Amino acid sequence: MTLDPSVLARIQFAFTVSFHIIFPTMSIGLASFLAVIEALWLKTKNPTYLQIYRFWLNIFAMGFGIGVVTGIVLSFEFGLGFARFAQTAGPAIGPLIGLEVLTAFFLEAGFLGIMLFGFNRVGPKLHFVATCMVAVGTLLSASWILSANSWMQTPAGVAIHDGQLTVVNWRHVLMNPSWPYRLPHMLTAAYLTASFMVAGVGAWYLLRGKHQEFARRTVALGTAFATVLIAGQVFIGDIVYGTMLKYQPSKMQAAEGFWEKQSQSPAPYYWFIVPDQKDQRNRFALATPYLGSIWLTHSLKGRVEGLKNTPRELQPRMVLVFYAFRIMYCLAMLMFAMGVASLWLRFRGALFNSRWFLWMLVFMSPSGIIATLAGWYVAETGRQPWVIFGILKTVDAVSPVPSQALLSTLIAFVCVLCHLHNCLRDLYIPDYSPRACGSSCLRRSVWFYKERIPALRARQSETIGG
Amino acid sequence: MDLPLLSASFLAFTLTLYVILDGFDLGVGILLLFQPAKPARDHMVDSITPTWDGNETWIIMAGVTLLAAFPIAYSILLPAFYLPVIVMLLALGFRGVSFEFRVQSKQHRRAWDVAFGVGSLVAALMQGLVVGGLMQGVTVQNRYFAGSVLDIFRPLPIISGITLLFGYAVLGGGWLKLKSNVSLQHFASRSLRICAPAFAIFFAIACIYAVRIQPGIRSQWASHGIALACLVGLFALAAGMLTALSGKSRPALPFLLGLLLFDVGITGMAFIVFPKIVPFSVSLWDAASSSTSQRLVMIGAACVTPVVLAYSAFAYWIFRGKTPEDGWKT
Numbered sequence: 001m002t003l004d005p006s007v008l009a010r011i012q013f014a015f016t017v018s019f020h021i022i023f024p025t026m027s028i029g030l031a032s033f034l035a036v037i038e039a040l041w042l043k044t045k046n047p048t049y050l051q052i053y054r055f056w057l058n059i060f061a062m063g064f065g066i067g068v069v070t071g072i073v074l075s076f077e078f079g080l081g082f083a084r085f086a087q088t089a090g091p092a093i094g095p096l097i098g099l100e101v102l103t104a105f106f107l108e109a110g111f112l113g114i115m116l117f118g119f120n121r122v123g124p125k126l127h128f129v130a131t132c133m134v135a136v137g138t139l140l141s142a143s144w145i146l147s148a149n150s151w152m153q154t155p156a157g158v159a160i161h162d163g164q165l166t167v168v169n170w171r172h173v174l175m176n177p178s179w180p181y182r183l184p185h186m187l188t189a190a191y192l193t194a195s196f197m198v199a200g201v202g203a204w205y206l207l208r209g210k211h212q213e214f215a216r217r218t219v220a221l222g223t224a225f226a227t228v229l230i231a232g233q234v235f236i237g238d239i240v241y242g243t244m245l246k247y248q249p250s251k252m253q254a255a256e257g258f259w260e261k262q263s264q265s266p267a268p269y270y271w272f273i274v275p276d277q278k279d280q281r282n283r284f285a286l287a288t289p290y291l292g293s294i295w296l297t298h299s300l301k302g303r304v305e306g307l308k309n310t311p312r313e314l315q316p317r318m319v320l321v322f323y324a325f326r327i328m329y330c331l332a333m334l335m336f337a338m339g340v341a342s343l344w345l346r347f348r349g350a351l352f353n354s355r356w357f358l359w360m361l362v363f364m365s366p367s368g369i370i371a372t373l374a375g376w377y378v379a380e381t382g383r384q385p386w387v388i389f390g391i392l393k394t395v396d397a398v399s400p401v402p403s404q405a406l407l408s409t410l411i412a413f414v415c416v417l418c419h420l421h422n423c424l425r426d427l428y429i430p431d432y433s434p435r436a437c438g439s440s441c442l443r444r445s446v447w448f449y450k451e452r453i454p455a456l457r458a459r460q461s462e463t464i465g466g
Numbered sequence: 467m468d469l470p471l472l473s474a475s476f477l478a479f480t481l482t483l484y485v486i487l488d489g490f491d492l493g494v495g496i497l498l499l500f501q502p503a504k505p506a507r508d509h510m511v512d513s514i515t516p517t518w519d520g521n522e523t524w525i526i527m528a529g530v531t532l533l534a535a536f537p538i539a540y541s542i543l544l545p546a547f548y549l550p551v552i553v554m555l556l557a558l559g560f561r562g563v564s565f566e567f568r569v570q571s572k573q574h575r576r577a578w579d580v581a582f583g584v585g586s587l588v589a590a591l592m593q594g595l596v597v598g599g600l601m602q603g604v605t606v607q608n609r610y611f612a613g614s615v616l617d618i619f620r621p622l623p624i625i626s627g628i629t630l631l632f633g634y635a636v637l638g639g640g641w642l643k644l645k646s647n648v649s650l651q652h653f654a655s656r657s658l659r660i661c662a663p664a665f666a667i668f669f670a671i672a673c674i675y676a677v678r679i680q681p682g683i684r685s686q687w688a689s690h691g692i693a694l695a696c697l698v699g700l701f702a703l704a705a706g707m708l709t710a711l712s713g714k715s716r717p718a719l720p721f722l723l724g725l726l727l728f729d730v731g732i733t734g735m736a737f738i739v740f741p742k743i744v745p746f747s748v749s750l751w752d753a754a755s756s757s758t759s760q761r762l763v764m765i766g767a768a769c770v771t772p773v774v775l776a777y778s779a780f781a782y783w784i785f786r787g788k789t790p791e792d793g794w795k796t
Contacts, residue, residue, distance in 0.1 A: 062566045068519060069562035073555045075526050078533060079544030080551060083610065086544075090537025091755035095762040098527075098534045102770040105523045110777045113516035114784060117794035121784050166756040399545040405615045409552045416556050420563065427571050 006398045008406040009081035012413060014380075016073050018373060019417050023067035025372050028142055028187065029194025030060045031135040033225075038128050048213050055214070056198070059428075061116055064108075066420070075101075081406070085387055085397035088165050092158055092173055093148040100144030108137035139187070146186055150179035152388050153379065154247045160391070177247060181240045182379075188233045189375065192335065193368025195226035200365020203358040216352050219361070223351065227339035234336060244382075248389060250310040251382030254321035256296065257282065258306035267292035267304045271326070275318040280308060316384045324377035331371040338364060469761060470754035473535035474743065476767050480531055482732050484524035486637070486725055491518045493638020495561055495586025496631065497657050498579060506650055507579055513645040513789040515565060520778050522558070534763045538609055538753040539743045546604045546611040547596045550618055554592035561585030587631065594630030598623030600739070601676045601683065603746040622679060625672045632665035633728065636708070640721030645789050658708065658720055666705035669731070673698075682746035686738045694737055701730045 034056055041049035075097065079086045114122060114130040122130070157172025158165050167173055199222025205215035245252045257270035259280050269291035274284040293302045307315055338360060345351045352358075387394040491514045501507050532540045544551060564582035568575050595618055602622045605613030639661060642654035677683050687694055708723045743750040754760060785794075 058570065062563075062570065065519075065563055065566045068522070069559040072522070072526055072558060075529050075533075076544060076551055076555060079529075079540045080548055083541035083545050086533060087537050087541040087609070090533045090540060091759040094530060094534025094537060094540075094755065095759050095766070098530045098763050099766045099770075101523065101527045101530050102766055102774065105526060106520060106770075106774040106778065109520035109523045110774070110781050112519055113781050117516045118784060120794075164756075167758045167762075170758070170762055399541070399548075400610050400612070401545050401548050401615060405548055409549070412552070412556060416559065420559075423563075423567060423571070423574075427567070 003403040003407060005401065005403045005406055006395045008403055008410060009398045009401075010394065012406060012410045013077055013081055015410070015417070016070065016077065016413055018376075019421075020067065020070035020074060021373065021376060022369050023063045023070065024138070024141070025190045025193050025369060026063045026197065027060060027067055028138040028190035029192070029197075029368075030056055030063065031131075031138045032191065033194050033198060034060060035128075035131050035135045036221075038131050042124060042128055048217055051214050052218060057116065061112075062424070062427075064112065066424075068109075070417075079399070081399055081401070082387070082397045083399035083401075085392060088163070088392050088397075089152070089388055091165055092155075092167055093151060095170075096144055096148040096151070096174070100141055100148075104137045104141035104144060108134050108141070111137070142187060142190070143183055146183045147174050147176070147179050149379075150182050151176045153182075153244075153383060154178040155388055155391055165391075178240075178243050181236065181243050185233070185236050185240045185375075186372075188229055188236060189368065189372045192226060192229045192233060193372060195222045195229060196335070196361075196368045197365050198222040199226060199361050200363075203361035203365075206352055207355065207358050207362070219352060219358075223339075223342040223346075223361070226335065227342055230332065230335045230339045234332065237332065248383065249305065250307065250314065250316055251321060251378070253305055253307040253309060254316045254318040254382055255325035255378060256292070256304060257285070257318065257322045258304050259308055259318075260306045261308050263292070263304040263306060265293070265303050266290045266301045267296065269295060270322075273322060275322065277315070277318060280312075314385060316382050320381040321378055324374045324381065328371045328374040328378060331367050331374070334364070335367060335371075469757055469764065470535070470751050472764055473531065473754070473760050474740075474750045476764065476771075477528060477531045477535065478732075478736060480524050480528040482729070484521070484528055485732065486728055487521035487524060488518075489634045489728065490514070490637040490641040490721075490724075491521055492561070492586040492590045493634040493636065494641060495582055495638070496590060496635050497638050497642070497653075499583035499587065500657070501653065504575075506653065508793060509646060509650060509789060509791070510642060511565070511568065511582070512793045513642065516785045516794060517778075517781055518562075518565065520781065522562070531763065531767075535755060535760050536743055536750065536753040537755050539748060539750075542604060542606055542609070542611045542744050542748065542753075543600075545615070546613060547599055547618060548615045550592040550595040550599070550623075554589050554596075557585045557588035557592065559585070561589060586634075590631045590634045591627040594627030595619075595623040597630060597735075598626030598672070598676075600745045601626065601672075601680060601735075603680055603682060604744050606744060606747040609748075622672065622675055625668060625675060629665065629668040629672050632661045632668055633731075635661040636665050636727065637721070637724045640724040644717050644721045647788055647791060654720075662705055662708040665727070666702070666709075669701070669705075680746070683738055690737050694734060697730050697734045697737075701727060701734075704730065 034053060037049050037053045037056070040046070041053060111130040111133040114127065115134050118127055118130060151173055154177040156176040157167060157169040157174075159168050160166075198218050202215040202218030202222060205211045206219060241252065257273045257275065258267070259275075259282065266289065268285075268287035268289045270282075270285055270287045272284075272286040273282045275281075276283050290300065292304055293300055296302070296304050307318060341357060341360075342351065345354055345357055383389055385393050385395070387397045494510055494514050498507055498510055501510060529540075532543070560581045562585075564578045564585060568578035568582060571578060598620075599618045602617075602620065604611065605617070635657060639654050639658040642650055643658065646654060677687065704723050704726045708720055708727070711719060711723075739745050741749050741751075743753050
């Protein structure tokens with residue numbers, strides 16, 4: 001069996017970057033959350049805020065550490081796996097990442113020590129400044145790296161002379177067409193991730209009847225942030241969708257699951273498809289009629305463009321883009337529903353004692369991470385076969401490294417990162433065992449169908465009867 | 467203005483800072499493997515915990531400066547050193563997460579201390595392999611690496627790997643002498659007494675062997691004979707002083723001598739490599755990116771680096787003096 005180095009290099013990069021992005025997403029959100037909490041503590045002197053701060057500071061420290069060590073890998077992986085990409089794109093994205101290191105990484109690293117270990121060494125005001133600096137560092141870092149990635153999606157400001165790329169306008173590289181929308185999209189995603197994590201942990205303590213004061217504050221804050229943010233995110237997401245439809249139509253064509261150049265009118269909205277890239281059709285599809293026209297064209301009978309508009313050799317793999325997009329989209333809808341529910345419960349004063357809602361919050365706590373990952377998969381798999389859209393193809397970007405070397409390091413990465421994941425799980429979920437977790441879910445649902453529903457029915461018939 | 471030369475100077479500056487700053491972190495990590503007492507291990511790690519993250523960031527700065535200013539060198543060197551660089555990254559990863567895990571994980575603390583030590587040791591060894599790989603020269607064809615990824619496992623890189631291991635241990639010992647309390651002073655002195663001569667001896671072997679196998683080094687030696695001879699003399703003097711004084715000197719002296727050893731070594735390497743950037747094949751002007759890219763990096767570096775150095779120094783100043791016996795309170 002021969003292994004294609006370009007496939008191996010891509011799998012290695014995808015695996016390491018997927019593992020990495022989980023942690024910065026959490027740290028961007030948590031850093032700002034910690035700054036808010038510390039500000040509240042300085043203002044009110046309520047010790048609960050200090051308790052919240054210290055609890056999340058520990059988790060932030062761990063997440064930040066893992067983010068740093070997995071991020072270093074990426075800054076070298078451009079050259080390790082994709083030497084030709086580095087040589088072509090280095091003049092454009094190299095300086096952006098260089099400025100990211102200078103303005104963001106050092107800022108975070110320099111003040112992180114004070115934030116973590118400086119409680120007794122500096123005054124509370126200076127400590128708050130350190131927390132804010134770390135939070136600003138995470139935002140700057142996101143801003144630079146989104147600029148670099150957005151440039152790969154919608155390149156601008158460069159000229160190419162016999163394969164050599166030179167930058168003609170830095171402002172156009174930096175503020176390339178998709179950056180102004182993708183940056184707020186990612187930042188809101190990070191804040192949503194932190195909000196649902198914080199609310200989920202608080203809900204868990206409320207359900208367990210432990211640390212009530214701490215739990216109430218975190219649930220109240222987490223759901224409040226989440227409600228505001230998800231409303232904004234739906235709006236921002238729509239703008240990002242429109243921008244990408246303009247610059248990378250193939251990505252959005254694949255994300256919606258249409259093949260024909262013009263879909264039928266009215267267009268359905270696909271929920272589940274079995275796409276066949278070879279025959280350029282869906283073998284099976286499950287859809288809601290009319291919904292596609294309404295959502296995608298904002299009219300009752302509008303038509304949607306399909307993937308056949310893109311030449312076959314320039315098409316992304318529909319199955320990856322479609323399902324990544326569906327996962328992100330459905331989670332966003334679920335988050336929106338949670339936001340509405342939290343508002344309603346807050347209005348009725350039942351936010352802390354509706355057990356179903358608290359259980360939902362517990363289950364939703366990783367939703368931000370999953371949605372963010374799915375969103376990145378849409379962005380990156382949808383850009384294929386290009387690595388720099390319209391300029392350099394992924395297959396032409398790889399290093400002259402033999403596939404045996406790539407395969408062995410890929411296995412090493414998988415082993416090390418899986419081990420790291422297990423260590424984290426043992427640390428934060430000490431009594432975790434897949435079987436116990438599964439069986440308790442099963443028991444809950446059996447209990448729900450066997451006892452709860454009949455009980456509700458009985459009560460309903462009583463009221464109707466009475 | 468000669469922008470590539472300016473960028474190369476900045477690159478040398480970031481690499482030097484990385485080697486020195488993370489050098490003593492890695493050195494403390496290596497020495498951790500030889501410290502049986504748990505409270506002493508805690509104390510050793512506490513001495514580097516608040517500032518290690520900033521120290522490690524300099525290697526990212528160096529890597530990204532290479533990408534931005536010399537993309538051709540970046541895309542030759544990383545595939546050439548593919549295996550040691552990836553192993554180094556994994557080892558640095560283990561070292562980095564151990565800082566948190568060894569505190570937060572109550573049951574597996576001993577295992578995380580071993581991970582900390584082995585991570586530091588392997589990272590140092592791999593960095594040494596890369597240095598040796600640079601000194602034996604890199605095969606380049608048509609602006610891409612054309613050798614084998616296994617070229618690195620030859621005698622010279624292996625000798626220089628061991629050399630750097632001892633070198634970092636010297637820096638780590640000096641740092642412990644400077645920062646630790648009475649109980650660790652003896653341990654620090656003893657590790658200096660062993661590692662300083664070993665570092666000097668292996669360094670000498672590596673130099674002699676490198677001169678024998680690489681004609682590029684011989685020609686550089688011929689043209690910069692006096693400067694390189696002075697550096698060798700200075701290195702020998704510093705190593706001798708360090709070995710002799712490790713027992714009774716003032717606390718800061720061994721660390722400063724360790725810094726001097728590294729500075730001399732790096733300057734010597736710069737003399738040998740310059741004006742190439744991929745040793746003995748590609749010059750730094752041939753590997754440079756367009757002047758617009760160089761200019762942006764240099765303007766950014768000129769504006770931001772002083773600020774970075776200022777608040778990094780501020781962080782060191784906040785955690786100045788001896789490391790507290792019972793660690794930093796979070």
